[in-house]
Amino acid sequence: MTTSPTDQHAADPDERRSGTSTVRYVAGKVGGALVSLVFVVALGFFLFRMIPGDPLATMTRERPTGPEQLAHLRERLGLDQPVWQQFLDYVGGLLQGDFGTSYLYRRPVGDMIAERVWPTLLLVGTATALAVLLGLWLGVRAAWRRGGLFDRTQTGIALALWSMPQFWLGLLLLIATQGVFPSRGMTSVDQPDGFVMQALDVGWHLTLPCLTLLLVIYAQYMLVMRSSLLEEMGADYLRTARAKGLRDDLVRRRHAVPNALLPTMTLIFLQFGMVVSGTVTVEAVFSWPGLGLLTYESLRGPDLPVLQGVFVILAGSVIVMNLIADLLYRVVDPRVRAS
C-alpha cells in the first residue's frame, strides 16, 4: 500500500513492526510445537497398548508364578487400574521428568534412555553431517550440468542406494569388508588407554554403521538440492549476475546456491529427526548400543514404559528439529521475516 511520497519516512514503524512480529512468530511456532508434543505423548501411550502380547507373561516366563503373585505384580505395575487412570499417572510422571520403570530391567526408563541417547546422536549426527555435505555437493554439480553424464550416473546411483533396505545394505557391507571393521558394538572388549585411543576405537566401530546410514540417506539431500537449484537456474537474477561479468562458478556460489539452499535447509532439519527414528535397523544389525537397539530389545516384552519413553523422545526430537528449522528459516530468508 506504499505510494511513492510516503516511502521516505517508513523506516521507523518498519523496525518496530519487525520486533513485535518476531515475538509473535516465535510464540506461535513454540505453541504449535507444544501442542504437537501433547498429541505425541497421548498417541505413544495408547498406541503401545495395542501391541499384542502380555508384558506379565513375558516377565514371568522363566519361573512359575501363582495367580496371587501375578495379581500382586499387576498391582505393583499399576496394570490393574483402568487405562485412563494409567494414562493420567503416566502424564503426571512425565511432567516431573519420570518416564516410569522398565518392566524387564526394573530400572528407571529415564536413566536407560540417557545412557543410550549419546551413541545414537553420535551415529546419526556423523552420518547426517556427511550425508548433507555429500548430498549438497552432488546435487549442485548434477543440477548445474543437468542431463550430463555426471547428473545421470549420480542420480541413478543415489536412487539405487536410497531404495535399499538398511539392514540388507549393512549386511552387504559387513560381508564386503570381510572383517576389516568390527561388526558389533561401540567399543572393543579390551578398551585401549587414553582418550585419543578410545576415540579412535569408537570411530573404528562407527565406520560401518555410519557408512550404511550415510549411503541410504544422502540421496534425499542430493535430489532436493538438485531440484531446488534447477528451479532457480531459470531465475532472472542469475542472468543479471552473468551480465555483471561474474564467472560461472561465482554466479552459482553467490547467487544460485544460497537461494536454492532455503528449501533444502528445512528438509535437513526435518529429516534429522526421521533419521534418528530410522536407526533401529542399523543399530540392530551392528548391535550399536543406541536408542534404536533399545527399542528393538524392548519390543520383545513388550516393555511398555521403555517403548513409550523412546517414542516420546524420538517424536519430540522431530518436533524440536522442525521448530528449529522454522526459526532458522526466518533468520536466513528475509522474505519470511516480512510476511
Place this chain on the structure above:
Amino acid sequence: MTSLLELQDLGVTYRTGEGDLEAVRGVDLTLQPGETLGIAGESGSGKSTVVASVLRLLPKSATVTGRVLLDGEDVGAMRWGRLRAARWSEASVVFQGAMHALNPVQRIGRQIAEPLRLHTGASETEIDARVRELLEQVDLPAAKARAYPHELSGGQKQRVMIAMALACDPRLVIADEPTTALDVIVQAQVLDLLGRLVAERGIGLVFITHDLSVLAATCSRIAVMYQGRIVETGDAKDVITAPRHEHTQALAAAFPEVGDPASRYAPATSEPLPQEGERDPQQPVLLSARELRVHFRDRTGTTVAAVDGVDLDVRRDEIVALVGQSGSGKTTLARTLLGLQRPTSGEVHYDGRPVPTSSSGLRDYRRHVQLVLQDPSSALNPRHTVYESVAEGPRIHRLGGDEHDLVVAALEAAELRPAAQYLTRLPHELSGGQRQRVVIAGALALNPSVLVADEPVASLDASVRGEILGLLLRLRRQLGLAGLVITHDLGLAWNIADRVAVMYRGELVEVGPVDQVLLEPNHEYTKALLAALPSPGPDDARYTG
C-alpha cells in the same frame, strides 16, 4: 569515430524441440555516444534477444550470425576473460521486471557493489561511498542499501536496477522495458531519471519497450521490430507522427493520446465500430456503492483505510473506468463490489437491493456481476479445455438449458468464431488475446448484467489490446452490459469509457464524464496523472489522421 554499438546483419536462431526458431533476422543498428535509440516491438518480436546478444547472454541453444561490435570490438570474437571484463564495465543492462532481476536474499547495497568489486580495484570504503552516491543519483536514500528487494516498491526496485547499471560507469546502457508494470507517475519519474543521466554523462542508451508513447518521450531515433526483423527505423518524431509500416501504425494506435477525438470510443481494432449512437443517460442504476469503507489492520495494529467513503454508481449500458495508481485501493473497491471482501461500513446495492451476505445469496449475486481478471494465463486452469472453462460457471449456478449450446453462444459472443474450433483446445494452445476472450466468454456464459474487469488488457500485446477493448465496447452496445473497468491506463478510459472515477488513497477524488474529467480535470491528483503521461514534447502536431 567508431560507433558505441553496431549490429551488423545480426541473426539469432534458437534450436527447439519443434525445429529451429529464427528469433532475429538481419538486424542492422548503430548507436553513437550520447544518443538514445528506441527499439519497439511486441512480445516475441525478438527485441529481448537483441539485448541478450549484445553481452552474449543467449542460452546455449542459440546460434548467432552476423556481428555485434561494442566500441568497434567484435563481441562474438571475444575470449571469455575479455567478455567478462567487458560485461557491465562497458555495457550494462537494466533488466525487465526488476522484482525478479534482483537476488531476493541479498541486500541491495551488496548487489550494487558486486560489479564494483569485480571490475574496479576500489577499497571497501570507496565502494561504500560509491554505492551511496549511486543510490542518491537515482533519488533513493542511502539507507536503502540495507534493504532487501522485497522491502522496496516496484519503482524503487527499478531505480536500484538503474543504479546498479551505472555502477561501473559504462558507456552503453540497455534498458529492457524499464517502465512496464509501473504506474504512470512512477513511470514518469523513471523516464525523467534515465533522460537526465543520458544528458549528464553522455552515455549511449538503448531503450526497449512495447509502448511507443514512452519512446516518443525519451528517444531520438526509433527502430520498430516485428517477427525478428526491423520493419521501420528513423527519427523518433517521424516514426510516431507518420508511421509507414502497418505494424508501427498498430503500435501507435494502441496507445491513444488522451484528448484525440479520433480515438474516442474507437480502440484500434480490425473491425471498425459503428458511430456511437444517441444514448439515454437516464438508464437505471445497476450497481452502486454508498459511503463504502474497507479498513484493514496491519501487524502493528494501525488501521489502514483501503477504501475510505466511496460513492459510485454504475448504470445499465455504461462503462465506468476506475483509474488510480497502484495502492490507491482500486482493487479492494472492486473486490468489495463483488462481495469478495466484506465492507467495514457502507453498503453495496445491486438493482436497488443491498447485496446479500449469505453464501447462497452471494452466489446468486455473482451470477449477475462477473469478474474478468488481468492475466488470462493464470486465470484459466491450464488443464481445462476451453469448453470446461466456459461451462464451469453454468454448472456451478445450475443454469438450465443445453450446456453445449450455452458454451457455444458464449464463445460466439466473445467473438471466438467458429466456436466449435476452440472447444477442445487447452489454454497453452491459444494466444494471449484468445485466452482473454475465453475468460470473457466464461463470464458471459452466465448472462450477467455487469462485468467488472481488472486491468483487462494490461498483460496483452499492443495489437491485441484494441481488439479486446473493441469487444468490451460491442458487448455494451449489443447486450446493454454495464462495465466497471479498473485500470491505471488513462488511454483505455479515453478509448472505451463513458465515465471515469479517479481514486487516490482510498477516496474517489473526481467522478464524471470522460471528456470532462480527462480534458478539464479539477482535482490536483487527476492533473498530476495526466501530466505524467509521456508526451513527445512541445510541438504536439500528432495524430492528424
